[in-house]
Every structure is written in structure tokens, then in C-alpha cells.
Amino acid sequence: MPKVTEEYRVARRDEIADAALRAFRRKGFQATSMAEIIAESGLSAGAIYGHFPSKSAIVVDVASRVIGSRILDIERLAQVEPLAPPPALPRVLVTGMMRSLGSPGIMLQLWGESMSDPEVHTLAHEVIVQLRAALTAYVSLWHQRTHGTPADEAEALAVEQVPLLISAVQGYVVQASIVPDFDAEAYLASVEKYLPR
Template sequence: MPKVTEAYREARRDEIIGAALRCFSTRGFQRTSMADIIAESGLSAGAIYGHFAGKKELFSAVATRILTARRSELQARRREGPPLSPGQVMATLIDGMRREPFSGVLIQLWAEAAIDKEMREPVHEVLAFVRETVRAAFAEWAAAEPGRVDSDPREWAARLTPVALGLMPGFMVQRAIAADFDEDAYLAMLAEALPH
């Protein structure tokens, strides 16, 4: 029997995550079954369960994929010039999320984590990943802008991060629910509302 390479395993995982993402975005987390994901992927149940223990683990992998892409965008933008201001950091993250075709999945993820203790741990891990990315970007900007903050840049960034991260769900929920929500105005206001 030929040996399966790690690259093949990763490609198969990505294929399964893609199928789960499509299912979650059209049916929602609660109404999506593992049978739906199996059918969408075109793979066998054994192929799916060989990579993921179940729907909750897949849901966490979907969120990780979306947020990892946002972190990569932030890092790419940072390489283009000086440290990004907090407003630029948040606008970059939120703009990337709104361009994600399956961004509504994140709203579902937050809601599930609020009521399901089993979902809370994997969501907390994803949130910790995003929180550290944002905190580091804020601290880098504060260190490059002496006198702009009232304390140590790392301490200041640690205090601002949870407040700024609250802007992401606010954007996503309003975008999903409010018919008159002006996405561009929201993103433009971030540069004014947060230190720049």
C-alpha cells in the first residue's frame, strides 16, 4: 500500500474544511449534519472521520482557516511600510472578513461558543490567536510612536486589544442584520475612532 504524504493529508483536510464551510454557510451550524458534509465533499465517512472527530471540530477548523487568512493579510500589509495604526489594523482585519464569502460562519461560531461549553474551548484558542496578533500589532505601533500612549506599549496594547476586538462582531452582526448598514463608513471611522 502506498504511503500517504503529509502534503496529501493537508490537501484532503483543506478539501473537507471547504465542504464544511459551504455547508455551514448555507445551512447554518445547527442544521448541518455530518452526512451533509460527507455528501458535499464527495468523500467517504471514513475519510472525513480520519481527519476530524466531528462537526464541532470541523467548525473550529473553518473559523481557524478564515482568521488565519486575515492574519496573513495583516502581515502582508505590514511589510509594505511602517507599523499599522490600531485603526488600520482593525480596518484590515474587518475588511478581509467582509470579503470572505463565508463570513457569516463567524457569527454562528460566536453564538455557539456562548451556549456550548464544548465549543468554547476551540473558539477560545482561535480567539487567543487573533488576540495575540492584534496585541502585537498595536504594541509595535505604540513603540514606534513614542509619547502617543500613556504607558508601556505592551501594557497599553493589552488593554486596547479586547476593546478593539469587540468591533469585529459589531461589524459582522450589523452587516448581517441591518439593511441600511454602511460598511465603508464603518471601516473609514475606525481610523478616526482608534489611535492613529
């Protein structure tokens, strides 16, 4: 029997994650069954379970991919001169999230799922830690380059400001998911205008 390469495994996991995300977009995490993910993927149940032991494992994988991409967005932005001011970062994050997920409601459902599923809760915590680290590095760098702030002071400022940036993204997700007449552009413009620089 021929050996399965790592590239094949990664490609198959990607295929399953993409199928799951399509199903999640239609019905949400909670309402989507493994049978629906299997049907969406076109693969056998054995093929799915060979890569993911449970729906929670798929949810964790999909969410990790989305957040990993957003962290890469921040790291790429740190390579561009001049650096965008920190209040521009929530727009970068929500734009990328919408591109990946299609709906902010999926992220809100993930947070809700984290309250009852320990595996998803662990992921949600890890995501916040990773996002906070990427944003802190960026904001610290911005203060150093833009204002000439010494590195230790810039780091301290970043630690204070990053929770506000994360809260701005969370506020966007909640309101865009729940408020029918939510004005996304006005919200992001206000974030850019009023959050500290």
C-alpha cells in the same frame, strides 16, 4: 498497501474543510448535517470520519483556518512601512474575514455555537487569545515606531487599546449580520476616525 503521505492528508483535510465551508455558507453551522458535508465533498463517509471525528471538529478546523489567516494578515502588515495606524486593523480583519467566509453571519453563528458546544467554546477562547496577542504586538510596535514610545509603555498602551479593536470587529460582525441597511463602509470609516491612535 501504499503509505499515505502527510501532504496527501493535509490536502484531503483542506478539501473537506472547503466543502464544509461551502455548506455552512448556505445553511449555517447548526443546520448543516454531516451527510450534507459528505455530499458536498464528494467523498465517502469513511474518508470524512477518517480525518474529522465530528461536525464540531470540522467547525473548529474551518474557524482555525480563517482566524489563522487573519493573524497572518496582521503579521504581514507589520512588515510594511510606514505601519498603518491601529484603527485601520478592523478593516483589514473584516475584509479578510469576508474574503474567507463570504458572510459575517457565519462568524456570528460560530460565537453562538460556542455557548453550547464545549469544543467550539474552547476554540473561540483560543482565537481571542491569539488575535489579542497579534494585535497587541502590532499596536505596541506602531506606538514605538510612530511616537517613539518606550517598549514597556507601548505594550501597556496596546493592552488597553486592543480590546477596542476587537470590539470594533465584533460590532461589525453583529451589525452586518442583523441590520438590513448596515453601511459597512461608514462603520469602518468611523472606526478609523474615532478609535485612539
